[in-house]
Amino acid sequence: MENKDKIRVCVIGAGPSGMSVLYQFAKLRKIPNIVCYEKQSTWGGIWNYTWRTGLDDNNEPCHSSLYKDLWTNAPKEANLEFPDYTFEKHFGKPVPSYPPAAAVRDYLQGRWTNACSTDLKQFIQFNTIVRFVKFENDNFVVTIDDRKKNMTKQEVFSHVVICSGVFNYPNQPEVPDIIKFEGRVMHSHNFRNANEFKGQTVLVIGSHYSGEDIALHCLKYGAKHIYISWRTQPTGLKWPKGIEERPGVTRFDAKNAYFKDGSRTAIDAVIFCTGFRNHFPYLDTNLRIGEDTSLYPDGLYKATLFLNGGNNKLFYIGAQDQLYSFNYFDCIASWVCKYILGELADEPKSGEKMKRDVTKWTSRVSTIASLKDVADFQTDLLAEICSSSGYDKSILKAVSLFVDWIRHREEDISDFRRHQFRSMYTGSLAPTQKPYMTIFDDSLETFLKC
Incomplete structure (x- = not known):
């Protein structure tokens, strides 16, 4: 010793x-x-x-x-x-x-x-x-x-x-011609308030946990539409109306993102959720x-x-x-x-x-x-x-x-948080709470009223 x-x-x-x-x-x-x-x-x-x-x-x-x-x-x-x-x-x-x-x-x-x-x-x-x-x-x-x-x-x-x-x-990969894009470009590290994207069409690059969560968060707070771009394979999740997946981004122009499947879409903002x-x-x-x-x-x-x-x-x-x-x-x-x-x-x-x-x-x-x-x-x-x-x-x-x-996420990615789990240490079952997409108050006081 x-x-x-x-x-x-x-x-x-x-x-x-x-x-x-x-x-x-x-x-x-x-x-x-x-x-x-x-x-x-x-x-x-x-x-x-x-x-x-x-x-x-x-x-x-x-x-x-x-x-x-x-x-x-x-x-x-x-x-x-x-x-x-x-x-x-x-x-x-x-x-x-x-x-x-x-x-x-x-x-x-x-x-x-x-x-x-x-x-x-x-x-x-x-x-x-x-x-x-x-x-x-x-x-x-x-x-x-x-x-x-x-x-x-x-x-x-x-x-x-x-x-x-x-x-x-942040890990921020380079995407061809992104310098030409005239909308907002940011990494999830600098994401602070989803209200910023209300009424906008948002491209989320990256389909891991942060990409999933920020996409849902933007939709919840009024984004018009969200595209999630995946690199290796689609998530396979059942997204709510307003969110859809596309394969990897190949390039940008002033208003549009272009994808590997040959499609393109007009967008207002890009959020890198690339880890x-x-x-x-x-x-x-x-x-x-x-x-x-x-x-x-x-x-x-x-x-x-x-x-x-x-x-x-x-x-x-x-x-x-x-x-x-x-x-x-x-x-x-x-x-x-x-x-x-x-x-x-x-x-x-x-x-x-x-x-x-x-x-x-x-x-x-x-x-x-x-x-x-x-x-x-x-x-x-x-x-x-x-x-x-x-x-x-x-x-x-x-x-x-x-x-x-894992099963709950696959069943409904927008509402998996409604499920209750039992503490491994006390044996108590967690109480129910309102659906995540309807909760707009994240204060401790409101949470404890559940």
Whole structure:
């Protein structure tokens, strides 16, 4: 076991992943010297709504992609609820399965305060931007910009945990002649209010979750018509009137989009829903994972420990595509904290064994062909991490909830949120709520009246 007094941990980001690291260390009651740097003025990461796009109030790239009136697109019982702090415990009663963003943030903050006997904010340095991280002399040298004190300095750490997320650097492919288009062009990262597109014909490029949700959101708030352009294959979903799919965009002119099937259509706006990049510009190049997003980034043992630099003392949490999310981050964080403190009975393994383990998972990714495969993959991965770290295996029951969720989406993509799920931890069935397409108030107060 490494001497606790020699351990100094840097956590970058106080969103759900970074807060799970602090929470899990506090739960072990063996908190090392730890500092969490957060560029925003509060915790919560992408769950902090802002009207700003482009640059934030510190003239830094705006972190959050959260838009007004966002509701979760997967049931909270499957990917948001923590085993040790349920939604029912937080709100004092069962609440619907698909909460708005305000309720999610309130729940997170409740866990970080009510469920933890340690004041986690004491470890967080807000309004602090990490400028550069390098590894030398078996330690990490972290350059930070403290905006409150208006000073830049370097700090030395034994370990670094990257928790800054992957939803802040948009992936924006080039489309021929888009410069000729005279309408609005934006990426979903800068999407804030669907009312902007009322009465307009909108082209959504990208048919994954954000594309689906923004298309429905625009229709809900009065868009005239939405076209969803897919790259590899159509979604196969049953869209409501007002939304239709087209194959990939080939080019633009001033008013029209042209598609691979030879069709064209006049449009008013283009929204790129083409995902994000695993971009960590503050890391020395030899400490970075690849920029392409994946269910299992290559070089990460247990989906977290970076093997290609940093002498097994650099970790990533939340840097992969997910179905599980909060409970996924939390499970991995529990493993990371115990690994750092030397409290895992079967770790560390030899470098060769760890690389073989990585290959096992990355090879399996190539065989995934459906959402059910994704759910099974992440469930099996979490089962392995739970077995090593001792994290509550109840979270693995979520796989059956995901199966139901997949079916509900296929049955009616515009109304799948009406379904009720039962908490895996309390046994309580979520109450019903109004149809999503008729809800125009995303406030916490209105949600709790359900």
